[in-house]
Amino acid sequence: MRRVSRIAVAGVATAALAVTVSACGSSSSSSTGKGGASKGVGLAYDVGGKGDQSFNDAAYAGFQKADKEFGVSGRDIEPQDGESDADKVQRLETLAKAGYNPVIGVGFAYAPAVKEAAAKFPKVTFGIIDDNQDQASNVADMVFHEEQSSYLAGVTAALTTKSNTVGFIGGVDVPLIHKFEAGFEQGVKDTKKNITVKAQYLTQTAQEGGFSSPDKGEAAAEGQIGAGADVVYAAAGLSGQGVIKAAAAHKVWAIGVDSDQYNQAALSKYKDYILTSALKNVEGAVYDLAKSVIKDKKPLSGDIRGSLTNGGVGLADSNPVFKNNATLQAALKKAEAGIKDGSITVKTS
Missing domain, CATH: 3.40.50.2300 (Response regulator)
Structure with a gap:
């Protein structure tokens, strides 16, 4: 069975x-x-x-x-x-x-x-x-259900951006990463419809280094930040380190992925610019x-x-700026409840 x-x-x-x-x-x-x-x-x-x-x-x-x-x-x-x-x-x-x-x-x-x-x-x-x-x-x-935690990341981005422009960077253009993008964009738009979401994939195949090239992630983030994005979410494996590096250099927010990247030793010098991470257990x-x-x-x-229901996905709350934002936390609590009770259906593509 x-x-x-x-x-x-x-x-x-x-x-x-x-x-x-x-x-x-x-x-x-x-x-x-x-x-x-x-x-x-x-x-x-x-x-x-x-x-x-x-x-x-x-x-x-x-x-x-x-x-x-x-x-x-x-x-x-x-x-x-x-x-x-x-x-x-x-x-x-x-x-x-x-x-x-x-x-x-x-x-x-x-x-x-x-x-x-x-x-x-x-x-x-x-x-x-x-x-x-x-x-x-x-x-x-x-x-x-990566789309569920990504939806919460989108809510976070929408309530954090001051430029009304946010970015998504995917490592490889495949259905798995489309789930991250779909959830993120829906979370942003459900929260504030007038926000622009810039989305970009680093490569078409994993063999081209989309999940393993911090330099590609950094270059993509530089482009999005230059175009006005002040919150950038990356679902790109090792390449995401370059996204976080670029965000810190320009003093804008990065949203990490899979692990709580705020607490990763190798990223400690950038941690003040890692707002949260979409966790996958x-x-x-x-x-x-x-x-x-x-x-x-x-x-x-x-x-x-x-899923959110069984604790398999979620958002990290290690950064005090994220954790202590009462307005944001109330919005996230409402969104999470909606996903769990089925009143919010998160797209996967």
């Missing part, structure tokens, strides 16, 4: 890693393990890899938490530039053969590889983040799948969908 999990919000941890190199990309094994039936989580990163302060790092935090709590020693592997689906299949199969369970592909690009590897290893649980399809019974599809999804396999011995499968 395909089950649906409630994704719980989890805190971000840190740990040191010993780095090794494998034939299918650089990898690391944690040093916290004590052994067990499963060696731990096998984690294969999306483009941009670990250190993006966003999507991949959220997955890594769930990986670390599982290692620490369950006394195992997982393994995570970085992607390679210009890799093929065959490379991804090899990476997942290498992890499965070595005894890691669950094995998780971070990002929709792993969809074909997960399908192929799961068929070859029916006793291993596979997970894929940001893709859902009619998979085998040993696959968990970990997906999110990838960390919780990775941890919950690991728990179901390693501790509960009842592997999750099927759609595991994060």
Whole structure:
């Protein structure tokens, strides 16, 4: 039976890693393990890899938490530039053969590889983040209502802008990122119809670096800010760091994505210009799948969908400027209630 999990919000941890190199990309094994039936989580990163302060790092935090709590020693592997689906299949199969369970592909690009590897290893649980399809019974599809948190980001932008111009920068022009743009623009327009939303995608494909090029993000943000945008929301993985850098340089607001980017150490010098972040609890999804396999011995499968209702998506409130704005918080509370009770239907495209 395909089950649906409630994704719980989890805190971000840190740990040191010993780095090794494998034939299918650089990898690391944690040093916290004590052994067990499963060696731990096998984690294969999306483009941009670990250190993006966003999507991949959220997955890594769930990986670390599982290692620490369950006394195992997982393994995570970085992607390679210009890799093929065959490379991804090899990476997942290498992890499965070595005894890691669950094995998780971070990002929709792993969809074909997960399908192929799961068929070859029916006793291993596979997970894929940001893709859902009619998979085998040993696959968990970990997906999110990104449009809902993006709607709240749009409300925030509309009530913060002074120029009545805001920007959206997507990493790659694909349906997943269209959800971020659609929710954001709807949130803006539902709040103030006269605001201009400038939208831009960095590349047409991930192979062109849309999720892994801070310089592309910075250049796009410079253009939008030059055209009057004083709040810029980026859904662009590692490229979003360039957007935040440009916003700080021009003393306008950035809205981060996936992780609470206000609290990311690598972005600390820009934090005063990170108003909030549209959160996606990838960390919780990775941890919950690991728990179901390693501790509960009842592997999750099927759609595991994060929403505002179950805490799988939301907005970060670490910046006091955001948190202490009573007018904004009242508007966000009303919008969130509307999404939860169905009176507001957020578009996905």
